[in-house]
């Protein structure tokens with residue numbers, strides 16, 4: 173384990189928390205202070221692997237949220253005036269500190285989100301990469317000077333920070349979903365209030381503790397923790413308070429639509445990264461070993477709990493049996509179920525009982541309507557009540573719920589197709605449009621698929637495409653806006669046009 177910077181250790185309150193977790197905090201963070209809810213209410217955060225309480229955190233409400241927004245609005249007055257170089261330097265420091273503390277951050281992710289430790293460490297590298305990227309990008313948010321059609325006039329276009337951003341994040345990447353948004357908005361000169369998912373507030377609190385250490389001024393980042401019961405009240409203030417310029421949300425399409433509706437009342441900017449329904453298409457010319465390796469990555473990363481996770485495996489009839497047999501072997505070999513903290517485990521628990529019930533319902537419904545269970549198909553109750561066996565289903569038909577829904581769990585569903593036209597029709601027959609994956613060696617086919625697939629992202633011969641350098645986001649009901657890349661920071665700016673006139677006077 174790496175040693176922590178001394179400032180982080182100093183002043184720690186470890187009373188009711190696990191002594192081994194160095195970055196564990198049990199208070200929210202508002203205006204540079206570690207605070208309780210005004211009501212003093214708390215709720216427990218549990219480890220999904222064994223249901224043990226890790227700690228309790230403040231169960232904040234609308235009043236606490238308003239106070240956090242006031243702090244962010246106040247901080248905006250000075251943060252927006254910092255130079256790009258100053259913002260860049262702070263983000264870079266935050267990146268360095270996160271990387272130094274990656275082991276400590278990873279153990280918190282594994283404790284509250286359940287994912288295997290190696291994946292948690294991967295999330296720290298991935299999540300921190302946004303801090304590094306936007307440290308650079310901060311210095312390249314350029315404007316333009318456009319030739320005017322009139323003599324003695326000049327057209328200047330600048331990008332200005334749009335103000336306070338409300339952030340609501342999910343539990344599946346509890347660190348990276350925060351850094352991806354916060355680094356971009358800070359680079360642009362905005363401030364924020366974060367409401368992390370109720371299941372995973374501890375990663376957010378650990379991340380802001382390190383932000384404080386990196387010199388992020390008070391009020392620039394605030395974290396309001398709240399239980400699911402309080403989420404709608406907190407969410408309403410985060411969307412409707414007039415001090416808010418933008419709502420940046422990652423989560424379900426259902427909640428995204430509620431937030432979008434509330435944001436519309438104040439004509440607020442939104443950045444929405446919602447559910448996916450990713451097709452994973454395998455053509456006969458595909459390199460089968462590569463397709464199988466990538467199928468494992470695209471499906472079993474975070475045990476299937478990812479919005480870009482492959483949801484429908486569409487396999488050409490000529491290679492269907494080969495693919496299904498190969499995948500069955502790989503799953504049996506590589507999916508090792510258990511608590512994320514146990515060495516060798518590759519698939520952790522599902523996040524909560526609601527997810528277990530959802531996956532159980534989808535698989536049971538499919539099997540009862542004639543789907544063929546090739547592997548798995550039930551809760552591994554010998555390990556715990558949230559461990560679902562890695563599952564493989566074939567013979568799935570449109571009358572089964574699993575055909576249409578985002579599974580968000582460790583269940584592979586394979587369908588057979590005959591022609592390119594047919595597979596495009598199936599792949600596009602959804603209102604979701606986030607990630608898609610295609611395996612082919614036919615160059616023309618690869619181009620046609622890239623063009624015709626109605627998704628924000630297309631991976632050709634790859635099951636993993638998310639990286640800080642590329643624009644991440646969806647179309648249709650999968651969302652609005654892009655994260656990462658040079659476009660990520662632009663989301664948090666307003667374009668201002670200034671006309672300089674009478675230049676000869």
Ligand code: ADP
Pocket residue numbers: 340341342343367368369370400403404405406407408422423424425427428430
């Ligand atoms: P999931 O189903 O994966 O939990 P959700 O969209 O329900 O995804 O949750 C994502 C985030 O949205 C979490 O932080 C959750 O607390 C928050 N959330 C859920 N319902 C609301 C709501 N009505 N208003 C604001 N935030 C909400």
